Amino acid sequence: MAQQDLDPELMWINAVNTVNKIALKTWVKTTGINLVQVNGQRKYGGPPPGWVGEGPGCGSEVFIGKLPQDMYEDKLIPLFQSIGKLYEFRLMMTFSGLNRGFAYARYMNRRSATAAITALNGHEIQKGSRIVVCKSTEKCELSLDGLPCLLEQEQLKLLLQSMTTGLVELSLHPSPAKKIELMAVVKYSSHRAAAMAKKKLVEDTQLLCGHPLTVDWLKCDLKQKLCNPSAHALDSRWQINPQPSLCETTASLQCDLLLGAVATLNTLCQRMKFGKPVFLTKFLNLSSCGWLRFWYQVVIPGYVVPFSGYEWFIGENLPVEEKHEKAKEVVALKILTALGYTIG
Template sequence: MVNVERLQALETWIKTTNTKITQVKGQRKYGGPPEVWDGPLPGLNCEVFISHIPRDTYEDLLIPLFSSVGPLWEFRLMMNFSGQNRGFAYAKYGSAKVAKNAIRCLNGSMLAPGVRIFVCPSSEKRKIYLTPLSTTIRKDDLLQELRKMVEGVESLSLMSGPETMTMSAVVVFSSHYMASIAKRTLGQAFLKRFGVCISIQWKCPEKVNDELHLPEKSESFPASTPKFSELAQHMAEISQMPHPAPQNPSFISAAFCGAVGEPLVPKSATCPPTAALSVSPVIFLQNCCAVSGLGLPQFEFIYNYAQPDEVYHFDYKVRVPGLGVFPGQIMISPGPNDTATLERAREAAAQQLLQSVIGLKVFIR
């Protein structure tokens, strides 16, 4: 639900301060630069990424906060059609020094009771990858067509595609903003103009994520038909078994909520069977398999891509020996290191499997 009082406060602030904010395709932008700007043009490492923003928090609170460490060259708040923000934003300063100071001073700031924002360097991705393309395509022709369809194209290079007899294109844009617009619109533009479906990604389709080093898979799980009814029966039995009370009875784990994309809410708001509250989804699933006389679940992950808001997309397969292979897709926020990121991926995959079988949705670690 949209907070009407907060929207009214935003409108009052805009009128009082005469601040100009422009709505541009899913985001609201201030500056770029603002009308009065006497600082240098931003270079590398001048932008910060802000996440965990309360959904009813707007520019009337955010712009003054991020201006407190130095003049803002640009501020972009990502928005939903509902009128709520999407939980993340970007702030750009005139120098890398000011941006670094913003991270030091503002990371962990509390904008709502119990909710702290996360501020870190923005990746400012300017490359997108297009695949699959015909091997007969000419670089100059494709570059010319791309500049007709989208703005900000600086350069283009071609390389062998991940599929046999295909090519991939690496397109470099003048800014992350231009690249993100192209990523959203080029797929439809290619289909309309050439009748061709292409995949558009932030990461090279031939590589695993350069920043996340996943372990090599020891085996490839073949597709099979898992016995959902049998698994559901054992899970239902486990859910009735008593477990110790959770260590933190007040709130669901923030790390886990981030892993599965759920908001941080009081336990009383969504209270599943008590058996699910004291263990992680992975441990709960392992308990189900152990009681059922099955082998321990094995997880396989394939990295797909990351969204601009630093959300990783994975395909997964969970193999339960004696039952079959359960495939699916998850989105997780990255952890502080590779090990933590993989643990979040395992929890999200186990959570999704448990929810699909017996409807267990919320877990406390």
């Protein structure tokens, strides 16, 4: 659902819970409060005027459960504001306009959140209905499953830093579900940063040039398995070093190199179903000793990021076409070496 300001004249189009919807409409007009509908939740607040930097830190948000589904912000926000100033309030909504039975209240500081738990947990919000108020579990870790096994940790880190904010830690592991692929565990500085990253990564289908990727919150059981040194059943299938999974043997790769580095790289990409590499080369200058310096970029459709940089070779007297072919060989050999192969 697209983000939009809550317009009572447009939102209340059905007859479900009409009385309470009218009460909310009146409250919104009277208080001038702004509510925003965003992807299944209705939000109040955010950074107040004059607020600088990140939002309130860990421990400042509380989870509110067992809410009557016909209850809205006109009853809930004043109640939780009576404990301390709210930074944000989020009520989870159904398509019918009822709430989903839970909400989140973020205070300006941890002290107010603790006070809200003490004062309101078990509070009888209406006759026969007692709510649950407890510390919100603020997840900060994502799992990215289905990454290409050629992927290097530093390449993924640079890519994620360019797309998201608040990245703290990143590690690569064999995928628990997908053969010869990788899973990344990515930790962010806050739940909000992680949630925004998750949304971005789910929506951006170009992250891996169309390569299917599963993005989810890191499950507790999987985290425990990864943290347990004795639980390495995943590692018995193959090592993180992709060499055994990308070709039958190192010897067969060395034999392939007799055909040329470009042909070998093409074969490797074909085996891994990555698509044919596309080479771009541009010559820059010639040294006094006859060395040609050139810029290159190699795009492999199924790989996470392109390879690029600068290289040299001796070829002053070669025709232009042969110079480019020689440059491609130099670059292909460099890429194969970077992927962990010993070229003999």
